[in-house]
Amino acid sequence: MIGPVKDDFIKRYRLEYNLEALEGVRGEIGEEAYSRLRDLVEYRLTGKDFDRSPIGVRMVLAFSAGSDSTASLKILRWAGFDVVPVTAKLPQMKESVIERARDEGAVFVEIPGYLEVITAQMEKGAPICGRCHSMVMKAVEDYARKNGIRILASGDLLSSGLISIYRSGDLVTLNLPAFLALDKAEIIELIGGNYDLKFGCPLLREAFRKAPSVRRFAIQRVLRELRARAITPEIAEDLILDILSP
Numbered sequence: 001m002i003g004p005v006k007d008d009f010i011k012r013y014r015l016e017y018n019l020e021a022l023e024g025v026r027g028e029i030g031e032e033a034y035s036r037l038r039d040l041v042e043y044r045l046t047g048k049d050f051d052r053s054p055i056g057v058r059m060v061l062a063f064s065a066g067s068d069s070t071a072s073l074k075i076l077r078w079a080g081f082d083v084v085p086v087t088a089k090l091p092q093m094k095e096s097v098i099e100r101a102r103d104e105g106a107v108f109v110e111i112p113g114y115l116e117v118i119t120a121q122m123e124k125g126a127p128i129c130g131r132c133h134s135m136v137m138k139a140v141e142d143y144a145r146k147n148g149i150r151i152l153a154s155g156d157l158l159s160s161g162l163i164s165i166y167r168s169g170d171l172v173t174l175n176l177p178a179f180l181a182l183d184k185a186e187i188i189e190l191i192g193g194n195y196d197l198k199f200g201c202p203l204l205r206e207a208f209r210k211a212p213s214v215r216r217f218a219i220q221r222v223l224r225e226l227r228a229r230a231i232t233p234e235i236a237e238d239l240i241l242d243i244l245s246p
Contacts, residue, residue, distance in 0.1 A: 001078050002180065002190065004047035010229060011181040015041050018164045018179050025165055025172045029151055033057045033081075037165070037179075040079055044180055051080075058082045059151040059174070060144040062137060065100040067195050068155030071187040072176040073104060076153060083153070086143050088136040091115050092202045109139045118203060125211030128203060129221070144171060157184065157230040177230075184231040197238040208243070218243045 005011040019041055026034045032055045039050035059076060063069045063085035076083045087106040089098070091114070101108070114135055121128045137154070144152050152168075156175035164179040165172065177187060188195045199205070199218065207214045219240055226236040 002044065002075060002182065002186065005044055005181060012045060014160045014164075014178075014181040015045050017161045018181070021162045021165050021179075024162070025167055028167055028172050030057070033059075033151060036079055036081070037174075040075075040180060052078060054080045054082065056082060057151070058084065058149050059153050060140060060147075060149045061085045061153040062140045062155070063087045063101060063104065063106050064136075064155070065097050065104070065106070066155070067184075067187050067191055068157060068177055070100075070104075070155075071182070071190045072153060072155045074190060075176065075180070084147075084149065086140045088139045090132075090136075107143065109143055111135050111139050122203070122207045122210050125213065127214055127217040128207050129218070132203075141168075141171060157182065157187075157225060158228050160228070183229060184225070184235055197235060198242045199239070215243050 005015065019038065022034065022037055022041070029037075036050075036055055036057070042048055043050055059081050061069065061073055061076065061083050063073060065087065069085075073083055073085055085101065085104050085106040087098075087101040087108050088111055089108045090111070098108075114132075117135065118128050118132060121131050141152060144150070150170070151172050151174055153174045153176050155177055157177045159175040159178045160181070163175070165174045167173075176182075204218070208218075222231070222236050222239045222243070225231045226233065231239075
């Protein structure tokens with residue numbers, strides 16, 4: 001599934017810092033979830049195996065059926081959590097993506113007014129990814145609250161340290177790949193070694209067409225991931241060339 005980071009100094013530093021963040025939410029998530037998440041980090045640090053039997057702790061996962069959320073789902077289920085993948089059904093989603101989410105038992109939620117908001121962003125020549133993300137996460141948070149689930153996981157690679165797991169109102173957000181100091185290469189290997197390094201969102205492509213300057217925001221995101229060592233220079237190059245392609 002996943003392996004230890006061995007002598008990678010940066011990843012070890014991040015994991016040890018993430019343990020501090022975990023201590024900060026111990027009271028909110030309960031001892032069973034705390035212990036199992038700590039075991040996961042210790043496994044990454046030392047390779048020490050741990051009990052992965054089901055613990056009955058429910059967790060919502062913001063699930064896009066992409067590589068990061070798919071890897072997160074596999075890891076959390078492997079670690080014994082009861083995970084509910086929640087997928088915001090967006091108008092730009094391909095049927096193949098919807099089928100992948102359905103195959104994983106995803107619950108689908110709607111976002112009223114989504115297309116109107118994103119279209120307005122595009123008409124202004126403004127970036128759309130941040131606005132899209134916030135609307136999706138709000139819908140997933142609403143599902144968690146409605147169903148009495150306290151932990152909300154995501155496939156975020158970047159939010160290390162005290163924002164790898166943190167309290168957000170009445171919920172605890174767990175950015176799992178960042179929490180485990182995973183990088184994109186590890187994630188691709190975990191999901192089977194096949195991943196098309198392209199920006200496949202049709203609305204993002206439309207935003208590039210309407211306002212070419214928006215491309216620079218996407219490139220900045222790639223460079224952030226590169227600086228954080230979440231992706232390799234080779235992966236960054238492939239992504240940037242795809243952003244710049246017609």
